[in-house]
Structure formats: C-alpha cells, structure tokens
Amino acid sequence: MSALVTAATASFPATAGPSGRSADAFVQRDGSTLTLQGKPFRFAGTNLYWLGLDENVGGVDHPTYFRIDDALKTARAMNATVVRSHTLGTSLGCPKCIQPEAGEFNEDAFAPIDYAIARARAYGLRLIVPLTDQWDYYHGGYPTMAKWLGLKEPKDFYTDPRAKAAYKDYVRHVLDHVNPYTGLAYKNDPTIMSWELGNELNDMTRDWVDEMGAHVGRLAPRHLISAGRQQGVDAAALASDEVDIVDVHYYPSSAGAMTADAARVTDRGKVYIAGEHGSDSLTAADALALADEPDVTGVLSWSLFGHADDHGYVQHDDGFTLHHPGDTAAMRTDVLANAALAKVIAGERQLPAVPVTPPLITAVTKQSGINEIAWRGTAGAHTYRVQRSVKGARGPWTTLTKTPITDNDAPWLDATTPNSRAWYRVTALDRAGRVLATSTALDAGPGQDIRIDPLQSWAHTSAHSDSLTRTPDGDGIQVAPRPRHEGRIAWETRRPQEITARFDTRGRGGLPTAQITRDGTTWTPVKPAVSTTRGGTLLRIEPPRETVGVRLVWAASSRPAPLTGVTLAEEAASTATTAPGAFQQNPEDGATGVSVTAPLTWTPAENAAHYSVTLSAKADLSDPVIDVTGLRTTSYAPPVNLRPNTTYHLRVTAANGAGTRTADGAPTRFTTGALTVDDFEDYPDGGALTAAYVRNTGGGPVTVSLDGEHADREGRALRAAYDPGTPGYAGVIRSLPTPQDWGGARNLRLWARSDGTEEQSLTVQFVAAGIYWEKTVPLTDTDGAMVTLPLADFTNPPWATKGPLDLTSVTQMSFYFNGKAGTAWIDSITATD
Numbered sequence: 001m002s003a004l005v006t007a008a009t010a011s012f013p014a015t016a017g018p019s020g021r022s023a024d025a026f027v028q029r030d031g032s033t034l035t036l037q038g039k040p041f042r043f044a045g046t047n048l049y050w051l052g053l054d055e056n057v058g059g060v061d062h063p064t065y066f067r068i069d070d071a072l073k074t075a076r077a078m079n080a081t082v083v084r085s086h087t088l089g090t091s092l093g094c095p096k097c098i099q100p101e102a103g104e105f106n107e108d109a110f111a112p113i114d115y116a117i118a119r120a121r122a123y124g125l126r127l128i129v130p131l132t133d134q135w136d137y138y139h140g141g142y143p144t145m146a147k148w149l150g151l152k153e154p155k156d157f158y159t160d161p162r163a164k165a166a167y168k169d170y171v172r173h174v175l176d177h178v179n180p181y182t183g184l185a186y187k188n189d190p191t192i193m194s195w196e197l198g199n200e201l202n203d204m205t206r207d208w209v210d211e212m213g214a215h216v217g218r219l220a221p222r223h224l225i226s227a228g229r230q231q232g233v234d235a236a237a238l239a240s241d242e243v244d245i246v247d248v249h250y251y252p253s254s255a256g257a258m259t260a261d262a263a264r265v266t267d268r269g270k271v272y273i274a275g276e277h278g279s280d281s282l283t284a285a286d287a288l289a290l291a292d293e294p295d296v297t298g299v300l301s302w303s304l305f306g307h308a309d310d311h312g313y314v315q316h317d318d319g320f321t322l323h324h325p326g327d328t329a330a331m332r333t334d335v336l337a338n339a340a341l342a343k344v345i346a347g348e349r350q351l352p353a354v355p356v357t358p359p360l361i362t363a364v365t366k367q368s369g370i371n372e373i374a375w376r377g378t379a380g381a382h383t384y385r386v387q388r389s390v391k392g393a394r395g396p397w398t399t400l401t402k403t404p405i406t407d408n409d410a411p412w413l414d415a416t417t418p419n420s421r422a423w424y425r426v427t428a429l430d431r432a433g434r435v436l437a438t439s440t441a442l443d444a445g446p447g448q449d450i451r452i453d454p455l456q457s458w459a460h461t462s463a464h465s466d467s468l469t470r471t472p473d474g475d476g477i478q479v480a481p482r483p484r485h486e487g488r489i490a491w492e493t494r495r496p497q498e499i500t501a502r503f504d505t506r507g508r509g510g511l512p513t514a515q516i517t518r519d520g521t522t523w524t525p526v527k528p529a530v531s532t533t534r535g536g537t538l539l540r541i542e543p544p545r546e547t548v549g550v551r552l553v554w555a556a557s558s559r560p561a562p563l564t565g566v567t568l569a570e571e572a573a574s575t576a577t578t579a580p581g582a583f584q585q586n587p588e589d590g591a592t593g594v595s596v597t598a599p600l601t602w603t604p605a606e607n608a609a610h611y612s613v614t615l616s617a618k619a620d621l622s623d624p625v626i627d628v629t630g631l632r633t634t635s636y637a638p639p640v641n642l643r644p645n646t647t648y649h650l651r652v653t654a655a656n657g658a659g660t661r662t663a664d665g666a667p668t669r670f671t672t673g674a675l676t677v678d679d680f681e682d683y684p685d686g687g688a689l690t691a692a693y694v695r696n697t698g699g700g701p702v703t704v705s706l707d708g709e710h711a712d713r714e715g716r717a718l719r720a721a722y723d724p725g726t727p728g729y730a731g732v733i734r735s736l737p738t739p740q741d742w743g744g745a746r747n748l749r750l751w752a753r754s755d756g757t758e759e760q761s762l763t764v765q766f767v768a769a770g771i772y773w774e775k776t777v778p779l780t781d782t783d784g785a786m787v788t789l790p791l792a793d794f795t796n797p798p799w800a801t802k803g804p805l806d807l808t809s810v811t812q813m814s815f816y817f818n819g820k821a822g823t824a825w826i827d828s829i830t831a832t833d
Contacts, residue, residue: 452565763818
C-alpha cells in the first residue's frame with residue numbers, strides 16, 4: 001500500500017449536522033467520568049488491533065482499504081462507539097512498520113492509519129491508540145526498542161535514558177503526522193479519544209508513567225492519556241497525575257471483577273475502562289449488569305474481524321474471534337451480548353449514518369462444469385440470497401437459495417447451472433430479511449471462468465512496478481503510477497478469452513498500452529478495443545489462447561488514467577464431459593443399530609461437483625425427512641438426530657456439469673438404534689458438567705461432578721450430592737445443545753445408583769415441544785442398575801401446561817432428587833424401544 005494518498009481523490013461519507021459538530025468535539029475527563037459536548041460519555045466497542053498493520057493475510061502487510069472500512073462499519077453494526085487499535089500507534093521493527101529500524105521512519109506506513117482514522121471520524125467512532133506494547137509481536141513493542149539499544153533486560157526500557165529518548169522521539173513522530181484526508185495532525189484530531197502509553201505494560205514505574213504521560217500530554221494537550229497492565233489494576237497508572245484512564249484486561253470476561261476494579265479506580269478519581277475482555281464469555285446478564293454500573297465507563301471486546309477481500313471472513317485463531325453476525329450459535333450469542341451492551345451503555349447518542357457497501361461478486365468459476373459463485377460480503381448483513389438470470393443483467397431473476405445463506409457459505413455452488421450463459425447477483429439482507437444492497441450482476445458462459453480483481457491488494461497480480469499507488473475511491477480503489485512515472489501491472493492467465501480493464505478517465509488522459517506474453521518472458525504489444533462508458537473508459541483485450549500473461553504499461557504522464565477494476569474471462573479450469581464415477585454410500589444396505597447422531601457418509605465420486613442426499617422412512621423416498629443438494633463434502637450431519645429404532649431409506653446422488661450418478665445399490669435400507677441422550681463421556685472436566693447441568697435455585701443445594709461409578713465400569717457418570725431441605729427437592733437442569741427427536745422411542749433408559757439413603761427417589765423430567773413431562777421412581781439399588789421408564793407413563797407436572805406428548809423436539813432434560821440428603825449416580829441415558 002502506498003503512502004501517496006490524497007484527500008482530493010478520496011471519497012468519504014458526509015458528517016454534516018449534529019454528527020459533524022460532534023466529530024469536532026474532544027472527549028473530556030470530569031473526575032472519574034468522561035463527557036462529550038457536556039454530556040456523560042460511556043461506551044462499549046471492540047478491538048481492531050490490525051487496522052494499521054495486518055498479520056492475517058498470508059504475512060505481515062498493510063490491510064486493504066476495503067478491510068479497514070468494512071471492519072469499522074461492522075463495529076458500528078454492533079453498536080460500537082469506541083474502537084481500540086494497537087497498530088494505529090504501535091509499529092516497530094518490520095519493513096512495513098512506521099519505524100523499521102532505530103532512527104528510521106517509513107512514511108508509507110501511515111497510509112492505512114490515515115485512512116482508518118478518517119473513516120472512524122466519518123462514522124462517529126472514537127479511537128484508543130496504544131503507542132507501544134509489552135509483547136514483541138509482529139508489530140513490535142518496547143522490547144524492539146530495547147533490542148535496538150542492546151539493553152540487557154527488556155524492562156530496562158523504563159529506566160535507560162536512551163530508551164526514554166527513543167520512545168519520546170517515536171511518539172512525537174506519530175503524533176505530529178498530518179492526515180491528508182482530514183488535514184489534522186494526529187495530536188489535534190478529536191477522533192482519537194486517548195493515547196495509551198502502551199498495551200499491557202506490566203513493568204511500568206511511577207517515574208516512567210509520570211514522565212511519558214507528561215510528554216504525550218504536552219504534545220496532545222486535548223487528548224486523554226490511558227495506561228494499564230496485562231492483569232489487574234496497575235498501581236503506577238492509578239497513582240500518576242498524568243493518567244486519565246486506567247485500562248484493565250479480563251480473560252475470561254467477568255462482570256464481577258470489572259465492577260470491583262471500577263470501584264477501586266473511580267475511588268482514586270480516575271476513569272475506568274475494560275480495554276480488553278474475552279468476547280466468548282460475556283453473557284447477556286453481564287451486559288446488563290455492566291451497563292447499570294456507572295463506575296464502568298467503557299468495555300471493549302477482544303476482538304473483531306470483518307470480511308475478507310474475496311469472500312467469507314478474515315480468520316484468526318486466538319479463540320476470541322468475533323465475526324458479525326456470528327459463525328456459530330455460540331458466536332451469535334456472543335455478538336448479541338456485546339452489541340446489547342454497547343447499545344445500552346451508550347444511551348441515546350446520535351451518530352452519522354453508515355453507508356452500505358453492496359456485495360461484490362469476485363468470481364464465477366466452474367467446478368466440474370458447475371458454476372461456483374464467490375462474493376465479498378457486506379458489513380452489517382446477516383444473510384444473502386443468490387439470484388440467476390439467463391436473459392441478461394436486467395433479468396428476469398430467479399432466486400436460487402431456498403433459504404438465505406451466510407458469508408460462510410461462500411463460495412456457493414449453483415447446483416442447477418444451465419448449459420447457457422448465466423448472470424448472477426447477490427443481495428445482502430438484514431436480520432429481518434430486508435434488502436440492504438444488491439451486487440452488480442456478473443455473467444459467465446458455458447465452459448468459462450470469470451475472475452474479478454478488485455485491486456485492493458496485489459494478491460491477484462503476478463507483478464507490478466513500485467511506482468504504482470492505490471487511492472481509495474468510494475467503495476473501490478484507483479491504481480495508477482505516480483505522475484510522470486512509468487508503471488506496469490501484470491496478471492497470469494490460462495487459456496484467456498477476454499480481459500477487460502476499467503479506467504477513470506474523467507478529465508484525465510494517459511491510458512496504458514496492453515501487452516501479452518506466451519512464455520512468461522517476452523512481451524508483445526496488442527491493440528485493445530476501447531469504449532467509453534458513463535464511468536470512464538474500457539479496454540478489452542482478446543489475447544491468443546496460448547497467452548500466459550497480460551500486462552498494462554503506463555508511459556510517464558502528468559495525469560495517468562487510474563485503473564479501477566479488471567475482469568479476466570478464461571476457459572474453465574474444471575470441466576466435465578461424462579457423469580461422475582461410481583461410489584458407495586453408508587450405512588450399508590440392511591444395517592441395524594445405526595447411531596441416530598452419526599453423519600451419513602459416502603465415498604468420493606470421480607469428477608463430482610456436488611452431492612444430493614434424500615432420506616425417507618418410505619421405500620419410494622416420498623415425503624423425505626432429508627432432501628438436500630449442493631453438498632461439497634462426502635458426509636452430511638442432519639440438523640437434528642434421526643429417530644431411534646426407525647427404518648430409513650437413503651439415496652446419495654453425485655452430479656457434475658455432464659450428468660448425475662446415484663451411489664451403487666441406492667436406495668439402501670437401514671435401521672437406527674437407541675438415542676444416547678447423555679453418557680457423560682464428552683465433558684472435559686467437572687466445570688463443563690456443572691455448566692451443562694445447572695442447579696434449580698428454587699430447590700435445595702446440589703453439587704454435580706464426574707465420577708467413576710458408572711454403568712459399564714469403563715467411563716464416567718454424573719454424581720449428585722444433594723440436600724432437598726425445606727423445598728423438599730434438589731435438582732439440576734440441562735438445556736440440550738440441539739433439539740432431539742425421540743419419535744421412534746418407547747422407553748427412556750438410564751443407569752442409576754443409590755448411596756442407600758432412606759426414602760431416596762429420582763424424578764426424571766424433560767421438555768418436549770415446549771411442554772413439561774416427568775416420572776418419579778424410587779432409588780434403592782446401591783450397586784447400580786438399569787432403569788426402564790416407558791415414555792407413555794410420563795405425565796405433566798401439576799403446575800405445568802397440559803398437552804399431547806410430542807417427542808419430535810425434546811429440548812431439556814432434568815433430574816430432581818427427593819427424600820433426605822444424600823448422593824446418587826446417573827449414567828447411560830438413552831431413548832430406545
């Protein structure tokens with residue numbers, strides 16, 4: 001990414017009206033609270049540590065403008081008002097860093113930082129920016145400076161005069177930098193709420209905090225100063241008059257610990273924030289508790305990642321990754337809890353509207369002759385729908401997705417690809433299914449692959465000259481050589497059909513020439529077809545089929561025409577001339593005792609693009625319980641378990657662009673066995689068991705643990721120590737991770753053991769289709785025995801809603817222990833015949 005970025009060519013959303021005035025106001029400290037324009041300022045948000053320098057894209061590089069913009073929009077979609085970002089200020093020791101070596105500064109490194117700060121300002125977000133780091137990660141930190149200076153111990157950084165001078169010089173260089181988008185030096189930009197002396201600085205001394213806090217304060221007198229350590233409240237930060245905000249981090253997230261630390265900090269007259277907390281452990285109850293605690297000024301989750309440049313999300317592997325609206329049920333819960341906290345804690349605050357970036361289809365490519373559609377997602381979208389036209393880009397359009405799909409479904413396979421040219425478009429939808437934006441249509445013909453280079457990075461190119469610069473332009477990018485410099489950019493291609501390059505020629509000349517290569521070395525000029533559109537100029541190149549590379553070459557010009565996009569049409573790389581090869585499916589014909597939770601599997605079929613699965617209780621496969629298509633793997637796990645003790649008929653079909661083939665011998669017939677409700681073997685420890693089997697607080701105390709007293713003498717069982725006390729019962733409740741279908745079962749069986757307590761009994765309770773059912777049995781066997789409970793014998797508790805027994809959706813399983821205080825064991829719970 002180039003440092004040559006000019007405000008004149010960049011496009012930003014307007015911030016007129018009240019939000020514009022707010023953008024020019026600084027967040028201020030009033031004792032232990034913050035204010036903005038005279039009103040209390042409390043916030044929640046997230047960490048986007050990579051905004052200035054990224055480690056998640058196959059190496060250390062500057063993030064693309066799209067990724068920066070998308071992530072900030074996504075933060076706003078989660079109601080964030082503040083974002084904390086390490087690499088907007090911490091950038092030492094690598095070629096792409098602000099300070100690659102001691103005494104050396106790289107002005108190019110400010111390009112993404114300038115853009116991120118300007119975008120945050122446009123969207124009404126405030127920033128917390130650490131200036132160094134405890135950890136010598138890819139972006140460097142104080143150990144980097146200590147290494148440069150040859151210090152014996154990294155923590156000598158806090159006392160060595162040379163280290164202090166180096167830190168001050170670095171800070172001055174960062175704060176004095178003028179952002180070309182805003183015309184403001186960082187030290188004068190109210191978008192930056194606080195400069196943090198460093199991230200998780202565990203060894204700060206009071207003298208160092210005082211000296212460096214005063215230094216930053218002199219450079220940026222209207223900004224706040226924050227400081228903190230890795231764990232707990234830092235004593236030096238708490239005591240220093242130069243620090244406004246004490247930053248504390250929490251892994252796991254803990255509303256109780258935050259509240260206690262906040263009281264300690266505010267008692268000393270400082271502002272308290274939780275600068276990082278584990279996003280995976282904040283509950284809805286925690287969110288409400290924190291929002292109601294006035295001592296808690298801010299809470300920032302760790303950490304958010306947005307969409308990737310081509311399709312799907314940027315992935316990260318630290319265990320605390322957030323994608324909006326969430327990849328899994330657990331992540332969706334985390335996202336909702338963090339978004340709810342941000343909304344409630346901020347109160348009514350007017351922020352500028354965030355423009356919607358439409359999805360961008362980045363490729364339509366063949367997979368064994370079937371079209372696969374990839375798209376770049378939309379910040380704030382919850383789902384997408386894919387539509388196809390065979391008449392042209394104006395439709396009519398047919399919706400191909402039976403139910404809306406998510407970013408995790410991209411690339412998406414069009415299982416019904418026609419043997420003709422097809423146009424596709426993708427529409428982003430909000431949580432309510434309303435349209436946010438629709439992509440531009442992209443078409444592909446039979447036997448053709450289409451690739452789009454959005455020019456956000458050099459990932460799609462094979463070569464480019466150093467003279468090329470990128471300038472953000474709305475939702476896109478402009479690429480051109482610096483004025484009066486030559487420039488080259490090249491792409492590898494395989495059996496090309498047409499390459500189209502789009503240029504912004506409004507008031508500009510300097511179009512490049514086109515060249516091709518057949519051997520990767522010798523370049524030959526070709527004459528493209530030139531046409532003018534409302535947005536600029538198109539160059540269309542139709543190279544010979546044996547071409548292996550295409551490039552554009554700009555001559556030196558005072559106003560070179562910038563490239564805004566490239567489309568490459570090529571002969572399809574993955575074709576099919578015959579139907580898929582033979583393959584087998586499982587379970588085998590006639591199999592019995594098949595697990596109701598095991599996935600259906602099959603062997604790969606040669607040259608298959610996708611598979612379809614049909615499963616029915618009827619031999620003719622009518623009224624199927626499973627009927628899915630477009631499967632890309634050789635297994636399928638039904639969303640709910642199969643019914644126990646039920647005979648099913650299965651057919652798996654492989655398909656490609658030339659035809660279909662069913663599995664050998666299909667359809668096959670198999671019968672399921674019992675359903676294991678719980679055998680207590682999958683809990684890693686007692687804590688996980690306690691989290692799953694939650695005590696009913698209306699009853700007496702009960703403690704559950706994993707024990708070796710079990711049904712088969714080789715595994716573990718649930719051990720419950722209980723005291724019914726005054727309520728007369730003690731119980732635990734488990735909400736099942738997914739609903740279970742017991743429809744084919746007639747009995748519930750479990751192994752139970754008593755400790756011999758007098759009048760000991762067990763009430764087994766479950767919730768089916770929203771209605772409670774229970775049955776009580778005595779516990780007398782001190783050696784343990786299997787107990788069979790006919791499901792027909794279960795009745796509604798006296799206090800519960802009455803209704804029919806519908807076993808197709810069992811969502812909760814509970815055990816209540818009655819009689820005198822004692823201990824009981826339970827294991828091997830199954831729904832069976």
